[in-house]
Amino acid sequence: MQKRPVALITGANGEIGRSLIETLHRDGRYRIVTLDLSPLPEKWRPLCHETYAGNILDRYLLDQLAAHHEIEAVFHLAALLSTRGERDPELAHQINVEGTLHLLRMAQSLTMRLDRPVKFLFPSSIAAYGIPTLAQKQAFGRIREDQGLEPITMYGVNKLYAEHLGRYFMRHYRMLAANSERSVRLDFRSVRFPGLISAETVPSGGTSDYGPEMLHAAAQNKPYACFVGPEAQIPFMAMPDAIKALMSLLDAPRERLSLPAYNVGAFSLTAAEFVARVKKAFPNAQVTYAIDPARARIVDSWPADVDDTAARNDWQWSPDYGIDRAFDEYLVPAIRARYRD
Ligand code: SER
Secondary structure (H helix, E strand, C coil): CCCCCEEEEECCCCHHHHHHHHHHHHHCCCEEEEEECCCCCHHHHHHCCEEEECCCCCHHHHHHHHHHCCEEEEEECCCCCHHHHHHCHHHHHHHHHHHHHHHHHHHHHHHHHHCCCCEEEEEEEHHHCECCCHHHHHHHCEECCCCCECCCCHHHHHHHHHHHHHHHHHHCCCCCCCCHHHCCCCEEEEEEECEEECCCCCCCCCCCCHHHHHHHHHHCCCCEEECCCCCCEEEEEEHHHHHHHHHHHHHCCHHHCCCCEEECCCEEEEHHHHHHHHHHHCCCCCEEECCCHHHHHHHHHCCCEECCHHHHHHHCCCCCCCHHHHHHHHHHHHHHHHHCC
């Protein structure tokens, strides 16, 4: 029997990574190899073919990975998120840009070795957008992929640039080399995720974290001080839909893909509406506002919602979890169960 191909997941121990491991394992078409700074916890290891604890900046380690595994798909999830990135912008640049460059280079050399395009799946973010004023934010409404691209965080700048890097590797890498027009190049695919909310994990280091943080706090009967004001609005998405987006994009026929990076929407709500949802589910929730002006400013620079027409047209994107279903059928019951007893 032919060995199944390998999918590499970087940042596998993060929020998206853990869910993706479960889905890819159920899906069964790949043997899963993971890379994360911290060792993968015992629960997820049996689902993986091999797990590595190491740094994506370690080129020697990446070379070893490429030498030992016929990687056909890379899910490059490792990143330093937006709030942490503002605390250490140079480190964010190293991880988010140099790290991504290393992974792209590795995927490109595998592409040449296998003589077929390695798929490179990359989570970009609404942080790639940067809207100067609230009036403009309101005027944009559901933003298109080509609008408002002046990110104000290092993380957003890094994500936007990494989208360009991916497009470059896919279409133009070493364009002056002899026979360049005949060379095989990797297959880069990216989605700009809204703020993600998982019932399993509390995020760390992000700026959309106020949503999931208040929900997880309420379920544990802990008070929560929200760092943005009640009017602050961005799109959110439940984790199962984020995984669905990655899997659908993985499966989309290449010739259908017209953009290097796609918006994917699910629902959008203000912080006040978020608080109301939390209080409906957990009537004793104690949520107050303690606005952190800098973090609030970041949220204000992100779009209120996204126009995901291109994803819907090109690869039939449609979320399973609208706002009611996300809260009533996924988040609230699963978070309640998580903290029971
Ligand atoms: N959720 C991320 C953050 O807040 C945005 O992609 O940094």
